[in-house]
Amino acid sequence: MVTPKVEDYLKSIYRLQDRDTPAMTAEVAAAMGVKPPTVTAMLQRMADDGLVHYQRYQGAQLTDRGEKGALKVLRNHRLLELFLTEELGYDWAEVHDEADVLEHHLSETLVERIEALLGSPAVDPHGEPIPTADLEIRECETQQSLAKCQEGTVAVVSEVRESSADVLSYLAKAGISLGTELEVVETAPFGMITCKVRTTEKPLSLPTDVAAEIYVSRPAEPAENERREYNEA
Amino acid sequence: MVTPKVEDYLKSIYRLQDRDTPAMTAEVAAAMGVKPPTVTAMLQRMADDGLVHYQRYQGAQLTDRGEKGALKVLRNHRLLELFLTEELGYDWAEVHDEADVLEHHLSETLVERIEALLGSPAVDPHGEPIPTADLEIRECETQQSLAKCQEGTVAVVSEVRESSADVLSYLAKAGISLGTELEVVETAPFGMITCKVRTTEKPLSLPTDVAAEIYVSRPAEPAENERREYNEA
DNA sequence: GCTTTTGTTTAGACGTATCTAAATCATGTT
């Protein structure tokens, strides 16, 4: 009943909906790479199956069952991403597409064994939280989008919500990975933000929509001198 | 164009066909767990796609393209089985079902990495040969079905072509795995064969259709005394 | 408040994969 395609729709709706703003047909269509009528038909079926709340022209929101389904797929996806990097030498730019296919085809047993092999990890290679076996997820509250940081902010990359392999490769080549310390040196008025990568001291300019997907948290050890300087600058 | 279902049909036909005897509709239907009309429809489509030679009422045989397709899936399947046992603690009875699903969803890259990680293995956990990257397969000619062994034969288990998890579990519990030395002690006239497992000295009776799926080869070291005794008995 | 624009839904179609029921072919028996 919950086919791979339905799982993909669950994922999309999960990402698009908000507490009180449902995912609209056009948004889902864009996210899924299909035409709106396809989405309408699918939402109707998913509503019949009790996966979403749906009313014509009003978009869709996940039911509890739908959310569980989405979290299960997300769990599979993120465990796979980590598994592929840890055990099979993939890098963070390659894992997404592979995991997007395989996530729909793992048995309960296999997921458990992968999780055990990896030592019940909390986050995937992009820093995204991995739902637990009972489908709980804790979004990290202490982090913030790089796009919203003030000039002068120094922070550590803690998550990169970007699925494009090209962008991820670019970022990696530019020296950005989880844990990289960044200083925001300029926010231009035309949707661009420039940072300095603190390990290489190299400047890096990014369009705001890319920076929006990079999340940072405060440096961990405020005791050190250099770090404090930057925080107070 | 070659969907997972088509791949399943390719596998079935590959197993069922013989040099000059095509796979018949009813056989394929039985193997696939579907009704004959479903098979007819599928064979017509596969013939249109150049995967099988098919003429009404005459069954189907793989074309070269079809055989390549079958071998690719078989390669994926067997590499997965070995991967699951080696890296994720599966035993030989569990791997089949898991591999049957995943085999259709591996990228070229992933297959290559799994193969490299395993060190380009020749056989899977059941002793079945793994097709190479260029889809060559060497069936082992020096082995023989246990069902065809004479009483008194001593031989080593080299392959178990059995996909039922229950049967494989049973065999494992009875002490049979790859490399186990067996002595055929009796072939009963009602389709049963009794062996002695040489490590445990325990007797084991098997119906002929199970024994037919167990393949054995001559013991490797004929220099040892005990072994020669048995060969000459 | 009426109208235009934009987004959404219905209607009708197609390909995959399956089914049942009915028609047809192939073959072995008499």
Place this chain on the structure above:
DNA sequence: AACATGATTTAGATACGTCTAAACAAAAGC
């Protein structure tokens, strides 16, 4: 050689997942 039997195919139906074209609702503009 005709026939009965069994296997196979056709015909027609259903569910999934997608499309295009046309109808329709909601929001924005005047």
